[in-house]
Amino acid sequence: MAVDFETRIHKLEHLAGFYLEIPSDIVQKLGGLNNRLICTANQSLSWQCGLAALGNGSAYITFASPKMKKLKVKEGDTVHVSLQHDHSDYGAKMPVELQEVLDQDDEGNRRFHKMAAGKQRYIMTYISDIKSGQLRIERAVRIIENIKRLTEGKEKFADFMKVK
The missing domain is CATH 2.40.30.100 (AF2212/PG0164-like)
Structure with missing residues (x-):
């Protein structure tokens, strides 16, 4: 409706x-x-x-x-x-590049899906906003790697967006 x-x-x-x-x-x-x-x-x-x-x-x-x-x-x-x-899974469109990274990284996938829905949407939008497919892949890999380095349940935007 x-x-x-x-x-x-x-x-x-x-x-x-x-x-x-x-x-x-x-x-x-x-x-x-x-x-x-x-x-x-x-x-x-x-x-x-x-x-x-x-x-x-x-x-x-x-x-x-x-x-x-x-x-x-x-x-x-x-x-x-x-x-x-909106009855979609995330309330935002999952970028193909992020989905590929998650499909290949069990721990990254698990950690991403344990995060609050708002953080998941923010990450998806942050990756989707890039025009270059190669840069979207690089950003997805960097963010998932950063998330895995952080204490589970204590992830903050500023920490998982950092370039390392």
Whole structure:
């Protein structure tokens, strides 16, 4: 079941970027903040996302500049939004390069899958954001090797992203 509504593009004051405001009644219809969603803007651009609390029961979804460029919209514009629950395994797309590394490294695979879902998604996005396939492989290998060096259950973003 999709939830459709209109909202405006706002600037994130505390971060460099923009967001789509999700009114409190929509947040309630979706079952609260702790949901992974698929957002479709203006019926043409879809991505996996989550809700972040904005206050007064409302929430927001980050809306990056490349998405705004694709839709030819700017801060203050109104956007048609459709949200539906994301039932995928991770709530993000698993990069082929990371999956290959995990398939070949039993300990790395085990450690990756013991991490919190948010950390898994962050790693997947961090690898996916690279255009070069070779660099995606190198980054996946480096991150999994770093994770294996850290104390299990104590992994922090800054530690497993370091270049070693």
